[in-house]
Amino acid sequence: MFINCSIINEAVKYYHNALELLPDNAVNDLAAAHHQLGNIYYEVGDLEQALYHFSEAIRYMEMAGNIYEAGKTRRNVAIALQDANRLPDALEYARAALRHFQSYPQGAEADRQKAEGLIKNLILFYIQSL
Structure with a gap:
C-alpha cells in the first residue's frame, strides 16, 4: 500500500492543532481527534504513539458516557x-x-460475539506461544 507521507504529516499536524485548540469539555471532539491520530500512527507503524492516542480516545469516550465506542476502540x-x-x-x-459491550443495553450482540471470538483466539495464540 502506498502512503503519501506529506498528506499523513499534514493530517497529524492538523489533528494535533485541533487538540491544542479544543476546550477541555469538548470530550467528543477530543475523543475523535485522538482516535484518528491513533489510526494514523497505527497505519504508519508507530504502535506506541497509536496506543497513547487510543488510550486518550477511550478516556474521553468514557467521560462522554460513550461506552459502546470505547468498547469498539478497546x-x-x-x-x-x-x-x-x-x-x-x-x-x-x-x-x-x-x-x-455486556453493559450496553441493546444492539451490541454482534460486537459482544466479536469480542468473545477475539478472546478465544488470543487465548489459543497465547497457549501456542508458550
Whole structure:
C-alpha cells in the first residue's frame, strides 16, 4: 500500500492543532481527534504513539458516557496488540471491550460475539506461544 507521507504529516499536524485548540469539555471532539491520530500512527507503524492516542480516545469516550465506542476502540487496540504479539495486553483490552459491550443495553450482540471470538483466539495464540 502506498502512503503519501506529506498528506499523513499534514493530517497529524492538523489533528494535533485541533487538540491544542479544543476546550477541555469538548470530550467528543477530543475523543475523535485522538482516535484518528491513533489510526494514523497505527497505519504508519508507530504502535506506541497509536496506543497513547487510543488510550486518550477511550478516556474521553468514557467521560462522554460513550461506552459502546470505547468498547469498539478497546477491541481494535486488542487486535493491534495481537498483531504486535503482545498477547497478554491484547487479552486485557479484549476482555475490557467485552465488559463494555455486556453493559450496553441493546444492539451490541454482534460486537459482544466479536469480542468473545477475539478472546478465544488470543487465548489459543497465547497457549501456542508458550
